[in-house]
Amino acid sequence: MYISKLTLNDFRCFKGSQDLEFNKGINFFVGDNNSGKTTIFKAIEFIQSGKNKEDWISKNANSKNVSVIVEFSGSDLSDIVKLNNLKKYSSYVSEDNKLTIMRSSEPGEWTDSKGSKKSLDLKNIRVLNPKTSSFENPSGIDSTITALFDAQFVYSDLKNEDYQDFGKTKIVGKLINDITKDFQKNKVWLDLQTAHKEAFGENGLTPILKKVQKRIEKVLNEQYGETKVEFDFGLPAIENFFKTGNILLEENGIKTAAADKGTGMQRALALSLIQVYSQIDKSTVESDKSEDEIDKPILFFIDEPETFLHPQAQDKLLNSLEKISQNSQIFITTHSPYLLKKFNNANHSIKVFSRKTEEPRVKSGSDLNLFSFSPSWGEINYFAFGVVSEEFHNELFGYLHNKVSSLNKGYDSGNKTVGKSIASFDSWLDEQSKVIKTNSKHQNKFNNNTDKTMPVYIRNYIDHPRDFIDSAGNNIREKPTREEIRDSIDFMVELLDDDKSSLTTFK
Known part of the structure; x- marks a missing residue:
């Protein structure tokens, strides 16, 4: 599954409507500073959690409405929406395997299957009904959007706390979950299960709680009818243990939580985790998963990955991103001509952003078509960065x-x-x-x-x-x-x- 199209309406620095189409591999955003490259990242954040119009509307356009429309494509879409918390989306996948969602400040209304009128506002994620061509909200508020896709952001000038989150949908959590499948069959984990059962079972905590259970049962029986009460302490899933994890970095013998480090170190950690993630043998991991464990791809949004990296390190990073892009879509903003040295039309796309009035707001790499083999490295550098070579x-x-x-x-x-x-x-x-x-x-x-x-x-x-x-x-x-x-x-x-x-x- 990947983002095939994005439509912005009066969103931040984009006045009016702007359509952008993307490749399912690596998508490069180039152009001058303040030309709107990272605004595309913010549009995805808005889809995920936008709650008020004022933070996202274009300047001097307060009387208008702001909206972002995301079109997902991919042959795996039908399988992803079969997951329990996404089943309401299953009828919204079109015959050509597309799913379109929108968040908008413009009030709206739709009629559900029972004929009831339902209102729509900014807090709702709207889903396009391919049969009626109208947007609806089958899942109530936007909580299920987090189950539809995972996005990881690495900004050049902000701390990257997401990369210290051990949750299952975050990259560290995915990394640990993917490589610990065998550990869950290990004697150490099995002994923990036995010890947990012992501690919370008949020889542990259960007898201590029986008096409280009886007192609750007595009140229930007197007021509501006969009912049994029992406290149960099942062993938490292993990913719940991982959530309590933390990454410590040691320098000069002193250990410090990664979250307490500066932006540069957090960014280095984030990019290192991405590269290690690319080295996991996905085929082995996928073969161990059951049908109800369909793994949604992570969408990576990386702002100026060349920052603090010399050309050789940039080359290694790009090789890692190339490998990840076989399964996950990647968006990169960059000012580095070197990072585009390996650009290829087969798996990459490029968008050239500009604020110059005489130029298109966003020019597609497909418009860089001087040659039969376009776009060439020299062509990209000249039109995207103004490099005269x-x-x-x-x-x-x-x-x-x-x-x-x-x-x-x-x-x-x-x-x-x-x-x-x-x-x-x-x-x-x-x-x-x-x-x-x-x-x-x-x-x-x-x-x-x-x-x-x-x-x-x-x-x-x-x-x-x-x-x-x-x-x-x-x-x-x-x-x-x-x-x-x-x-x-x-x-x-x-x-x-x-x-x-x-x-x-x-x-």
């Missing part, structure tokens, strides 16, 4: 040259066509609208050819960097500046991306 310039140059050559584009009034030579491509570029031409500071001659355009000059300088000094002592082959490389990139991007361009057939 020589590698991306040459990637664009080579791709554009090959395309123009394969299409037999002509120049010199159609008398010549672009071939494999860079000189022929340079002549074709020289005839394009908005072309950036070389000048006296950017002169390059090779085999009796002189570079005409800056894209060709920059490409040649990158491949063969050196200065040329003329007879007057002037350097006529200066290194291209970052801005000159950016201008050349933008020119080539426009050639590939402009619907009015003669290269529309690239699409």
Whole structure:
């Protein structure tokens, strides 16, 4: 099960309505600070526990209503809603295995199966009825939403207490529960069961409590009829023992509870637990579970995982997340181009966030489609982070040259066509609208050819960097500046991306 779509309406920094679609593997969120990346995390928190509108509404939109709609997809949805506390959701799974829920401040109403009118407000989780296309609330208040999915958050600037929680739905609890199945068959645990029975049985606490039981029975019999009373102290499930656990960290011989450590250490612990969790053999764990123990996947929300990590550590973390993503959906906000080095379209998606008025609020990675193999690392870094790189310039140059050559584009009034030579491509570029031409500071001659355009000059300088000094002592082959490389990139991007361009057939 994974989140396939999220819709925000006047939620925090997103004014109006915003739809976002996600991949079931790893979803990267990139963009400038304060562009709304972590707001997506907050939207999930709102679905889980939002109780008042004021904490979530967009600024200057107090007169409007705030809502978040989450669409879940997955072939395992039908099995998950068969669990006892989710059975009310079973009829809400559509034929294409989707379940859509919403939390909204807008008052509403629905009619239950008995014909009774029921009101809806912010405290209700609403579920879309696929037959009527209306939202309903079959489970009363929102308590069952916690049984539908588990979410683990790791924020860059906040403490991460969830990772010190040993509850069964938390990562430490899942980690311990998954690896202690054999322990429950161990003699130590069996001896504890025997000792518990002895302590609370006929030879222990039970006789001591019999007088109290009799007194209660007497009152019940006199006032309500004959009734037997018995105190029972069953052995708590092993996960209840785990809930009392705590993580201690020792430094310089001093043990301290993890919850008392600073944000940096708590964050390091959280990311370490995630990586250890990825190493568990899920196939072995799943085979030990009964049909009523269907394990819901954890959804991971990780804010800037590169913080405090050098590139090699980032690489190891990404490998762990890649493994986890085979079973659990992951959302990552990042400012690190390095973290995107292993980006692949098969299991990853990317969203580029922007607050610039001339740009889309959120651009999908599928919009980064300059190449047949898009998005490339250079493409992501340029459009997501504004990184001007020589590698991306040459990637664009080579791709554009090959395309123009394969299409037999002509120049010199159609008398010549672009071939494999860079000189022929340079002549074709020289005839394009908005072309950036070389000048006296950017002169390059090779085999009796002189570079005409800056894209060709920059490409040649990158491949063969050196200065040329003329007879007057002037350097006529200066290194291209970052801005000159950016201008050349933008020119080539426009050639590939402009619907009015003669290269529309690239699409």
